Amino acid sequence: xxxxAAKPVTMAQAFGRALRDAMAxxxxxxVLGEDVGTLGGVFRVTDGLAKEFGDARCTDTPLxxxxxxxxxxxxxxxxxxxxxxxxxxxxxxxxxxxxxxxVAKMRNRxxxxxxxxxxxxxxxxxxxxxxxxHSDSSEAYYMATPGLHVVTPAxxxxxxxxxxxxxxxxxxxxxxxxxxxxxxxxxxxxEHPTDVEPIGRAVVRRPGSSAxxxxxxxxxxxxxxxxxxxRAEGWDLEVVDLRSLVPFDDETVSAxxxxxxxxxxxxxxxxxxxxxxxxxxxxxxRCFHHLEAPVLRxxxxxxxxxxxxxERHHLPGVDRIxxxxxxxxxxxxS
Amino acid sequence: MTVMEQxxxxxxxxxxxxxxxxxxxxxxxxxxxxxxxxxxxAAKADARLLRRLYAEVVRGRRYNAQATALTKQGRLAVYPSxxxxxxxxxxxxxxxxxxxxxxxxxxxxxxxxxRGLDPVQALTLLRGDWHTGxxxxxxxxxxxxxxxxxxxPHAVGLAHAARLKGDxxxxxxxxxxxxxxEGDFHEALNFAAVxxxxxxxxxxxxxxxISVPLDKQTAAPSLxxxxxxxxxxxxLVDGNDAAAVHEVLAEAVRHAREGGGPTLxxxxxxxxxxxTNADDATRYRVDAEVDAWRDHDPILLLERELTERGxxxxxxxxxxxxxxxxxxxxxxxxxxQDPVLDxxxxxxxxxxxxxxxxxxxxxxxxxxxxxxxxxTDR
Numbered sequence: 001x002x003x004x005a006a007k008p009v010t011m012a013q014a015f016g017r018a019l020r021d022a023m024a025x026x027x028x029x030x031v032l033g034e035d036v037g038t039l040g041g042v043f044r045v046t047d048g049l050a051k052e053f054g055d056a057r058c059t060d061t062p063l064x065x066x067x068x069x070x071x072x073x074x075x076x077x078x079x080x081x082x083x084x085x086x087x088x089x090x091x092x093x094x095x096x097x098x099x100x101x102x103v104a105k106m107r108n109r110x111x112x113x114x115x116x117x118x119x120x121x122x123x124x125x126x127x128x129x130x131x132x133x134h135s136d137s138s139e140a141y142y143m144a145t146p147g148l149h150v151v152t153p154a155x156x157x158x159x160x161x162x163x164x165x166x167x168x169x170x171x172x173x174x175x176x177x178x179x180x181x182x183x184x185x186x187x188x189x190x191e192h193p194t195d196v197e198p199i200g201r202a203v204v205r206r207p208g209s210s211a212x213x214x215x216x217x218x219x220x221x222x223x224x225x226x227x228x229x230x231r232a233e234g235w236d237l238e239v240v241d242l243r244s245l246v247p248f249d250d251e252t253v254s255a256x257x258x259x260x261x262x263x264x265x266x267x268x269x270x271x272x273x274x275x276x277x278x279x280x281x282x283x284x285x286r287c288f289h290h291l292e293a294p295v296l297r298x299x300x301x302x303x304x305x306x307x308x309x310x311e312r313h314h315l316p317g318v319d320r321i322x323x324x325x326x327x328x329x330x331x332x333x334s
Numbered sequence: 335m336t337v338m339e340q341x342x343x344x345x346x347x348x349x350x351x352x353x354x355x356x357x358x359x360x361x362x363x364x365x366x367x368x369x370x371x372x373x374x375x376a377a378k379a380d381a382r383l384l385r386r387l388y389a390e391v392v393r394g395r396r397y398n399a400q401a402t403a404l405t406k407q408g409r410l411a412v413y414p415s416x417x418x419x420x421x422x423x424x425x426x427x428x429x430x431x432x433x434x435x436x437x438x439x440x441x442x443x444x445x446x447x448x449r450g451l452d453p454v455q456a457l458t459l460l461r462g463d464w465h466t467g468x469x470x471x472x473x474x475x476x477x478x479x480x481x482x483x484x485x486x487p488h489a490v491g492l493a494h495a496a497r498l499k500g501d502x503x504x505x506x507x508x509x510x511x512x513x514x515x516e517g518d519f520h521e522a523l524n525f526a527a528v529x530x531x532x533x534x535x536x537x538x539x540x541x542x543x544i545s546v547p548l549d550k551q552t553a554a555p556s557l558x559x560x561x562x563x564x565x566x567x568x569x570l571v572d573g574n575d576a577a578a579v580h581e582v583l584a585e586a587v588r589h590a591r592e593g594g595g596p597t598l599x600x601x602x603x604x605x606x607x608x609x610t611n612a613d614d615a616t617r618y619r620v621d622a623e624v625d626a627w628r629d630h631d632p633i634l635l636l637e638r639e640l641t642e643r644g645x646x647x648x649x650x651x652x653x654x655x656x657x658x659x660x661x662x663x664x665x666x667x668x669x670x671q672d673p674v675l676d677x678x679x680x681x682x683x684x685x686x687x688x689x690x691x692x693x694x695x696x697x698x699x700x701x702x703x704x705x706x707x708x709x710t711d712r
């Protein structure tokens with residue numbers, strides 16, 4: 001076996017490599033979506049797949065999200081494993097009826113007779129200067145739909161591992177691809193992709209003792225940066241990367257918060273009705289007697305996604321996270 | 335003025351790349367719906383097929399009546415009757431080979447039964463004890479679909495997948511006139527035509543989408559006309575003429591199987607009952623209209639044809655009715671037995687492997703059930 005040394009690889013390349021390897025390993029894996037073929041996707045994630053596997057395996061579809069998801073349902077019914085691309089977060093909405101009424105429910109409706117081994121790729125989140133409808137954080141909609149798995153990687157290795165796991169899963173998986181991390185690089189050896197634990201496991205990215213930052217996807221690097229900055233303030237922050245929003249890893253999260261006694265949930269999606277509310281409630285239910293302060297949320301504002309020139313004020317940054325950490329020195333009544 | 339001339343009229347200097355892809359004329363449906371029964375074409379119809387259609391349509395009518403009666407007895411949560419539309423239901427089932435797939439809507443229980451499904455299993459959704467009572471792969475019948483037109487892209491995807499695998503499979507998808515207004519109808523037809531997928535779309539135009547009549551649903555000359563915009567043939571057929579529906583669908587299935595791509599078939603029929611047992615049809619239509627359709631009943635048309643050709647006599651009619659009666663009695667008896675449900679099934683088959691969260695919730699329900707059984711619940 002030839003060994004290839006680890007070299008810098010972008011997250012987009014790792015996603016693409018995962019698709020390629022999955023297609024090579026299993027002829028039933030089909031990629032479809034708008035622009036995924038000849039163009040290689042607007043983010044080039046599917047670059048080269050049509051050339052290598054033919055346009056019957058990597059198909060440019062008509063521009064219609066319900067049609068893409070709906071035909072993928074039929075393909076899965078016939079034993080294929082479709083991987084569909086929604087191109088941009090807010091473009092997925094026309095396909096929601098297919099996703100919610102059929103993709104998520106088909107196994108349950110048919111009492112297990114008709115599983116849906118379907119992967120839905122959703123490039124999501126802001127920070128790339130996209131105009132409106134190109135930067136939504138739509139994870140709460142997916143999380144609220146029983147029957148779907150929802151995963152979101154933050155590292156190059158996880159991008160590969162979670163994509164392979166999603167495609168291998170016999171259930172539908174929504175893989176939220178953080179757009180602004182597409183070009184983040186990491187030394188990574190594609191010949192020896194890091195094994196990723198099964199979908200549903202969080203990971204401690206940085207151990208710490210004074211508080212836990214619970215986060216995922218595009219906010220993970222921001223939290224890592226905040227944890228470094230907090231050292232100057234005398235805070236030793238632990239960072240938990242959820243990786244999977246559904247199923248939720250209560251065990252890893254609770255263990256961390258019990259150790260540190262304090263927690264802040266960080267995400268760029270709006271706070272009201274957002275993932276942070278669910279996470280904070282779960283942590284409180286499980287760790288109440290270990291908590292020294294309320295579980296805080298640092299989230300995007302509860303506004304429609306702002307125009308690009310203002311998005312930096314909306315996205316949770318290091319300062320806003322550090323402000324929340326400071327508020328963790330909480331005393332009752334203060 | 336032809337369609338092409340009209341295009342020129344508002345686009346006098348198309349850019350060089352712009353070319354009309356096909357002459358739409360061969361795709362357009364005939365002005366009059368295709369008919370067999372009562373016409374010269376009937377003489378060429380296969381006698382055995384006509385007898386089979388007759389027996390199935392009579393059984394179907396009895397099935398509809400029995401299912402409607404079961405709603406009144408509280409044995410079915412709801413039943414959307416296809417009384418009056420049996421010719422479409424039966425033809426859709428009979429035209430398919432065993433390896434083909436049927437994609438029914440919620441009103442098409444009868445098509446599923448005519449395809450060979452156990453009537454009780456086919457009623458599982460409407461009975462309310464679970465969503466789908468059968469393994470779709472066993473009979474190649476997709477789950478009865480409640481959202482409108484969303485099963486159509488499934489049919490396209492399945493047919494496309496089958497062709498990619500080299501299988502000689504056709505999918506037939508059923509939808510109502512109201513469903514043709516949905517986005518999924520448009521997207522499914524467009525995908526099917528672009529991919530040349532072996533699919534047949536059968537629109538049962540029964541006059542009303544619950545209470546809304548066709549002229550408030552579409553401004554198209556006919557629903558079959560919609561086909562031309564997608565680049566597939568549209569066919570118009572008398573939906574109460576079982577022989578005609580069978581022939582048009584058989585031709586469309588053959589066309590699809592031979593690689594000719596999809597066809598949109600509009601069958602013009604009439605819903606003799608209300609939308610479901612919960613609906614009051616007298617609020618939106620008059621008795622005279624319903625009565626006019628009685629003279630064009632699918633059973634009547636077949637009976638007249640078969641009798642005139644000497645293929646059916648009083649005894650034959652009685653035999654068919656007796657057979658339908660037996661089916662109804664069996665259905666009645668089995669539906670009168672209470673289904674046995676296990677509440678713990680709520681947590682089964684949400685995911686291939688239960689999540690921690692669902693395991694915890696299942697334990698909670700188990701404890702509640704145990705307490706209930708012990709009489710210790712509060």
